[in-house]
Amino acid sequence: MHEKGANMREKERPNLKPKTKTESLFYKGLIGLAFFEDDAGAAEFIYLPDEFLTFLARKGEIKGQSELEYIQNPGGAVQPTGSQILDDMAVSLAALRGDVPLEERRCLIRDENYAFALALLKGVGIINKDNSLETGEGLIKILTDPREAVHLKVLTIWKESASINELRMLPGLVFEGKWKNDPVLPRQRLLNILSSFTQKKWINLSEFLRWMHDNEPNILRSGGEYDSWFIRSSGSGEFLKGFARWHEIEGEWIRFMIGNVIHALGFVDIAFDKKSGEVKSFRKSGNFDRIFQRDLLPEARVDTNCFVLQKNGKVLVSKDSTREALYHIARICQWESRRGERYRFMLNHASLMRAKAQGLSSANIISLIKKYGQEPLPENILRGISGWERPSNTAVLEPHTLIRVEEQPTLDRIIKGAGQNLIVERLNEKTALIRKKDAQRLAEKLADIGIFIEMQPDIDKLKAK
Secondary structure (H helix, E strand, O other), X not given: OOXXXXXXXXXXXXXXXXXXXXXXXXXXXXXXXXXXXXXXXXXXXEEOXXXXXXXXXXXXOOOXXXXXXXXOOOOOEEEOOOOHHHHHHXXXXXXXXHOOOHHHHOOOOOHHHHHHHHHHHHHOOOEOOOOOEOOXXXXXXXXXXXXXXXXXXXXXXXHHOOOOOHHHHOOOEEEEOXXXXXXXXXXXXXXXXXXXXXXXXXXXXXXXXXXXXXXXXXXXXXXXXXXXXXXXXXXXXXXXXXXXXXXXXXXXXXXXXXXXXXXXXXXXXXXXXXXXXXXXXXXXXXXXXXXXXXXXXXOOOOOEOOXXXXXXXXXXXXXXXXXXXXXXXXXXXXXXEEEOOEEEEEOOHHHHXXXXXXXXXXHHHHHHHHXXXXXXXXXXXXXXXXOOOOHHHOOOOOOEEEEEOOOHHHHHHHHHOXXXXXXXXXXXOOEEEEEHHHXXXXXXXXXXXXXXXXXXXXXXXXXXX
């Protein structure tokens, strides 16, 4: 290839009269020119675009696939797939509607899973671009229509949507500049690769990443994109440029796609380390081919429409619960954890206040509990909800520090002087309450007037040790 300026191209018309085979292929759009980094630095290379590689392989054959071995031991706790994404969407809707605080939300759903669920909800038209909620028929249908029908609808939208961009959801990365990536082709290419593997055979994820690095490196970027995409590590602040940072971008994208996205959608089972949560291996699910072809059958699972409400206000919701029940319980309860086969919530004053802010009355909440709660329901909880807004039915627990003296005049002196603005309440002649955060400040003020405070150890911290 000889570089030609605009005037030379106009004069020679190499697109019509190429002088070499390389020029002929280039002007037909069958090959590309780009700069790549090699041992000697940046150099210009001719390359074959990724979209043509698929046509060069024989049907059912993936380049280098024979190098990837299946394993017997998955190396972690097995988590079968299903249509978990539908439950994530229900929980995310409740979080959005109830304005659930970030740390509380993370008890049930990870940030990247939440971002993916919101993207899908935008795709199906339930929420708008500004994350405002559409509360019409669409919301009801996404929660109440047959699970397999909603699953199929979500899969169809996901596979074809350019607005659902998984790369931009990766934690730990900051994306800068005006460059754009195509999320559709990479996800389709990854699914095509996975479709060629044997069903229900485990594959080590680290080995799969090595294999992808060697055989399918340009699944996200190619050519000059390795340097023109401005992606920075949020931890180090360093820009991740060049093919040398493949594992930090493409590698993390593949981890996220397998461990989060396509697992939640029903394509693969995963095995993970219980301590770290890291995905160790994966396998094609029994329904992979049906999902891949968008030919779903009703799931074997039978959804339950009830939850367990305990006398202390704890609420246990089975993972086989209907999306409708899960959504409503998540709206009226405080979120605690997601362990094993259950979601755990707490019905308390804070959760009732949150429900009230969403327009739910005590009667509405009792109605929801009676509709979805497993009999017998604890009467003390129902009575408490019925009258929780009355002053006689509420109490406040506040953490305070007790200050105690040996003689009444000492406390009189403290209240009138150094502790004038720090004493919350005098309980009797020799004791008073101050806020925990003011304890050190009061001790310093009293030292200035010759009164020394004996600070007792924090009981909670002692228990923690």
